[in-house]
Amino acid sequence: MATLILDDIRKSFGKTAVLHGVDLALHSGEMLVIVGASGCGKSTLLRLVAGLEEPTSGRILIDDTDVTNRDPSQRDIAMVFQNYALYPHMSVFDNMAYGLRIRKLSDAEIKRRVDEAAGLLELGHLLDRKPAQLSGGQRQRVAMGRAIVREPKLFLFDEPLSNLDATLRVTMRAEIRRLQRRMGVTSLYVTHDQVEAMTLGDRLLVLHKGVPVQLATPMEVFHRPANTYVAGFIGAPAMNLLAGKLAQGGRAVALEIGETIVFADGPRAGADGMALTIGIRPEHLRLADDGFTLPVDLVEPLGSETVVIGKLESGTLLTIKLAHSHVTDSFLRVRIPPEHLHVFDAGSGLRLEPGAG
Amino acid sequence: MTRRIDWPAHIILSLGVALFVLPIWLVLSGSTLTAAEISRGELSLIPRLSGLGVYASVLRDGSPGAGPVWRMLLVSGAMALTIAVGKIVISILSAYAITFFRFPFRMAAFWTIFITLMLPVEVRIIPTYSVMSDLGLINTFPGMTIPLIASATATLLFRQTFLVVPDELVEAARMDGAGPWRFLKDILIPVSSSNLAALFVILFVYGWNQYLWPLLVATTPELDTIVIGIVKMIGTETATEWNRVMATAVLALLPPVAVVVSMQRWFVRGLTDGEK
Numbered sequence: 001m002a003t004l005i006l007d008d009i010r011k012s013f014g015k016t017a018v019l020h021g022v023d024l025a026l027h028s029g030e031m032l033v034i035v036g037a038s039g040c041g042k043s044t045l046l047r048l049v050a051g052l053e054e055p056t057s058g059r060i061l062i063d064d065t066d067v068t069n070r071d072p073s074q075r076d077i078a079m080v081f082q083n084y085a086l087y088p089h090m091s092v093f094d095n096m097a098y099g100l101r102i103r104k105l106s107d108a109e110i111k112r113r114v115d116e117a118a119g120l121l122e123l124g125h126l127l128d129r130k131p132a133q134l135s136g137g138q139r140q141r142v143a144m145g146r147a148i149v150r151e152p153k154l155f156l157f158d159e160p161l162s163n164l165d166a167t168l169r170v171t172m173r174a175e176i177r178r179l180q181r182r183m184g185v186t187s188l189y190v191t192h193d194q195v196e197a198m199t200l201g202d203r204l205l206v207l208h209k210g211v212p213v214q215l216a217t218p219m220e221v222f223h224r225p226a227n228t229y230v231a232g233f234i235g236a237p238a239m240n241l242l243a244g245k246l247a248q249g250g251r252a253v254a255l256e257i258g259e260t261i262v263f264a265d266g267p268r269a270g271a272d273g274m275a276l277t278i279g280i281r282p283e284h285l286r287l288a289d290d291g292f293t294l295p296v297d298l299v300e301p302l303g304s305e306t307v308v309i310g311k312l313e314s315g316t317l318l319t320i321k322l323a324h325s326h327v328t329d330s331f332l333r334v335r336i337p338p339e340h341l342h343v344f345d346a347g348s349g350l351r352l353e354p355g356a357g
Numbered sequence: 358m359t360r361r362i363d364w365p366a367h368i369i370l371s372l373g374v375a376l377f378v379l380p381i382w383l384v385l386s387g388s389t390l391t392a393a394e395i396s397r398g399e400l401s402l403i404p405r406l407s408g409l410g411v412y413a414s415v416l417r418d419g420s421p422g423a424g425p426v427w428r429m430l431l432v433s434g435a436m437a438l439t440i441a442v443g444k445i446v447i448s449i450l451s452a453y454a455i456t457f458f459r460f461p462f463r464m465a466a467f468w469t470i471f472i473t474l475m476l477p478v479e480v481r482i483i484p485t486y487s488v489m490s491d492l493g494l495i496n497t498f499p500g501m502t503i504p505l506i507a508s509a510t511a512t513l514l515f516r517q518t519f520l521v522v523p524d525e526l527v528e529a530a531r532m533d534g535a536g537p538w539r540f541l542k543d544i545l546i547p548v549s550s551s552n553l554a555a556l557f558v559i560l561f562v563y564g565w566n567q568y569l570w571p572l573l574v575a576t577t578p579e580l581d582t583i584v585i586g587i588v589k590m591i592g593t594e595t596a597t598e599w600n601r602v603m604a605t606a607v608l609a610l611l612p613p614v615a616v617v618v619s620m621q622r623w624f625v626r627g628l629t630d631g632e633k
Contacts, residue, residue, distance in 0.1 A: 052528050073534030085525035089547040098543070099533035146533075 002063045002153035002186050003028050004049065009058035011044055018044050019210045021058070029184040031177075033201030035191055037233070041210040042190045046156050049188060050079050062153055073102075077154040078147035082162055084139045086131040086146075092118075093127040096145045110149075117145040120179065137168045144176070148183070155180070155187040161196060173199060194234050198222070206230050224342075228349040231279045231342055237307055237319045239279045243346065246274040253278055253343070255336075257312055259292060264338040266354030277349070279342035282307065282321040291335035294318055299327050308332065381610070388412070388603035395599040411604045420590045420601045424578050426608055429586040433565055434612055436502055436582060440564030441557050443506035449553075452515035453541055457527065467516075474509040478570055489574060500574050505567060511556055518552045519545065554623030562613045583609040 006024040010017070018041045026032050034042045047053045049060060051072035060068045067075045078099075086095050093114055100110045118124045121141040131139055140160060147155055160176070161169045177200055180187050191197055197204050198218045206214045206221065206229075214226035225231035231239045244255040250267035253276055254260045261278075268276075294310035297317070306322045310332060320334060343352045387400055389408030394400075419425040454460070455467045478485070485504045486495075494500030522545065530540045546553065568584050575581070581589065587609060590602050617624065 050528075050532065052531065072528075072531045077532070079529070079532050081525045081529060083523065083525050085523065085529035087526070087529075087544055087548075089544075089550070098535075102534040102539065146529075 003061075004154060004186060004188070005059075005061040005064075006045075006049070007059040007061065009045070009048060009060065010056045011041070011048060011053065012056045017210060019048075019055075022207075022212050024205060024212075024215070026186050026188065029186055030202045031180050031187045031189060031200060032203050032205060033189045033191060033197045034205045034207055035194060035197035035201075035233075036207035038192055039209075040207045042192075042207050043158060045207070046079075046158055046188060046190045049154070050077060050156055051075050075154075076152050077156060078150045078152040079156040079158065080140075080143045080147050080160045082159045084131070084143040084163075086139060086142055088131055091128050091130060092123060092134070092142050092145075095131065095142055096149050099146065099150050113149040113151070114145070117148040120148065121145050136164050137172060140164060140172055141175075144179070148179075153186065155185050157187065157189040157191075159191050160189075161191075162193070169196075176200065194236065198234070204234075206233065208233075224351065225279070226351050228277050228279070228344045231344070235281060237282050237321065239281050239342070240285075240318050241344075242278045242280070242316065242318075244276045244278050246270050246272055246276055248272070253341075257292070257314060257316060259336060261336055261338050261341065263341065263343070263354065268343055268352045269355050270352075275346035276352070277344040277346045279344065280336055280340060282319040284337060284340035285318070285320040286335045286337055287322070287332060288335035289333055291333040294320070294332045294334045296327065296330055296332060310334070381607075384603045384606055388600050388607055390600055392596070392598040392600050396596070408600070411600055412608065415601050415604045416608070419586070420598060420605070423586040423589040424581055426583070426586065426605050428579070429581050429583040430608065430612065432580060433583040433609070435498070436567065436571070437561050437564035437612075439498075439502040440505050440567070441560035443502065444508040444511050444560050445553065445556060447506060448508050448511035448515050449541075449546070451512045452519055453545065455512075456516050456519040457537075470509050470512050472509075473507070474513075478505065482569065482573065485570075486573060494574075496575055496577050496580065498580065501571050501580065502564075504574075505564065505570060508560075511560065514552065514556060515549070518549045522548060551623050551626045554620050555626075558617055558620050558624045561616050565613050 004024070004026040006022055009019055009022045009024075011019040022045060024032070034045060036042045044053065048055050051067070051070060055068065058068075059066055062075060062077070087098065090098065096114045096117060097110045100113065105113075114127070115124070118127060121144060123138070123141055123145060126134065126138060126142075131142065134142065140163075143160070157176070161172055164172060173196055176189075180200075189196075189200055191200075201218055203216060204214070204218055204221050205212055206226075208229045214221055214230050216224075216226075221230060221234055225234060225239075228241060232241060242255050242257060244253040246252075246268060247254040247260060248262070249272060250270055252260055252262040255278060294312065296308055297311040298309040300307040300309070304323075306324065306327055308320050308322060308327055310318045310320065312318060318334070320332070344350060345352055382402065383400065386402055386404040387395060388411055389405045390399070390401065391408070415426045417425055417427070419429075423429070451466075451470060455463055455470075489495055489500045489504065492500075494503070526544065526548075527540070530544050535543060566584065567582070568588075571580070571582050572585055583605070587602060587605050590605060591597050
């Protein structure tokens with residue numbers, strides 16, 4: 001149990017700035033997921049916390065102790081790598097015990113800890129095997145075991161599930177969550193997969209081109225995305241983003257597709273004619289006889305639901321998720337429910353909350 | 358795959374094997390004849406079992422012009438081992454440094470090592486001799502081995518091996534708290550063990566076969582290697598006893614063959630296995 005504080009962390013490789021000032025505070029026992037597209041700097045951030053890279057500026061504090069200039073081994077953290085990074089010539093037991101042996105723990109204590117972790121991860125019968133004789137999921141568990149036996153202050157996960165097949169990923173995801181809750185170890189988890197981010201994190205940090213764009217609970221990020229990037233990134237299928245202009249003294253938006261919608265939650269500040277981006281999730285679009293016409297371009301049946309991609313005459317694509325699966329018509333009649341609109345400033349991309357205008 | 362025997366392939370392979378084995382077999386059976394028979398040209402392909410005593414005799418007494426073979430085998434073995442082990446130790450350390458550490462003039466160091474590839478022993482033999490002479494190492498065992506230990510080839514091979522070691526493995530070891538020496542000992546060397554074995558075989562045979570340098574630097578009979586011993590046995594003032602020369606040649610073959618055979622599995626894997 002420990003806290004982690006990042007204080008204005010910046011990192012450049014040569015002239016390329018990768019992280020532009022990240023502030024972050026993890027509570028004790030919290031699981032924070034850093035999510036973003038590849039190249040957003042999320043792995044670099046994790047490596048800075050691990051001590052594998054040095055920040056260009058800023059401070060890293062674990063339990064209020066400045067560890068910025070400490071070696072990885074002196075930070076009392078454990079990391080699970082994307083490719084597991086198991087020692088190929090060592091047995092499962094030795095892989096887990098290696099870090100403890102270096103720390104000169106007694107043989108009895110090492111055996112106790114490894115056995116306990118092996119029991120927790122159901123690896124007991126595999127302790128004598130070499131990594132090459134294990135399946136992907138088992139290797140992943142050994143990598144977790146290696147982190148657990150250290151009993152560190154902090155767990156770091158660097159996309160640990162991305163090398164597993166889809167089914168296993170779901171199982172392991174739940175397992176990681178269960179384990180982290182049970183052990184209560186403060187954790188930092190990096191992923192590009194939004195489902196992992198949503199299900200695993202107590203809080204999410206969405207990173208975009210080295211800039212933290214939103215730090216909030218998964219539900220908050222989903223329901224109130226801070227800008228158009230987060231809006232499009234979190235949620236599958238992705239949120240529809242439509243262009244429009246502020247109208248009726250800030251009380252409504254005139255969409256480019258022809259609809260004018262009065263905001264359900266109150267007017268926005270700004271002059272009429274100000275360019276807006278309106279977000280609406282595919283699952284929130286409604287079918288209605290009095291709605292506008294949406295020609296169907298593509299139907300993707302997913303079993304329990306159906307995703308329909310429609311193409312408006314203007315060329316704008318609109319995705320709609322339907323609870324039933326029988327889409328036979330060549331067009332749908334669609335209504336945009338005002339209570340589910342997300343309003344963004346088209347210029348800055350920032351979310352606009354209702355306010356006196 | 359069919360189970361039928363591929364006759365043409367077998368015939369060609371058998372011919373190839375015969376081509377390599379025949380001269381050795383000839384030496385083996387020749388060694389059991391008498392010197393007189395050989396000089397009369399009565400070389401037979403069938404060894405005479407009663408003549409096998411010549412092996413014990415050369416091992417113990419050697420031949421006119423050269424010392425006992427057991428001592429020469431010992432000198433050769435010690436030299437080959439020292440060269441192989443020394444080369445491996447030096448090149449692992451230098452390859453480790455230029456692959457995993459950032460230090461000033463790292464690439465300069467790498468290229469300097471690389472350039473020495475163009476200067477084999479034969480080219481630098483006179484300056485090397487002069488250096489050894491200044492150090493007072495002429496006619497000593499260190500003088501025979503040290504100049505042959507510096508090795509660019511092995512350094513380059515180890516560098517290639519180390520380059521394919523995944524970064525994550527290095528980082529995992531750092532997180533586990535392994536310092537540079539521990540990482541080298543616990544992770545890097547075990548991970549590269551098949552390459553290490555392959556190199557050991559190659560370098561042992563290289564050391565065993567050294568002729569020019571030992572000939573030049575060591576003139577006392579006590580430091581005669583087996584290769585030099587064979588040459589000394591031929592063409593002395595007395596008539597050459599070819600059966601003894603052949604017996605010595607067979608004995609000279611055995612240690613490198615034993616090394617190759619015993620490490621063959623590792624050897625092949627180390628040369629062909631690129632993936633880690």
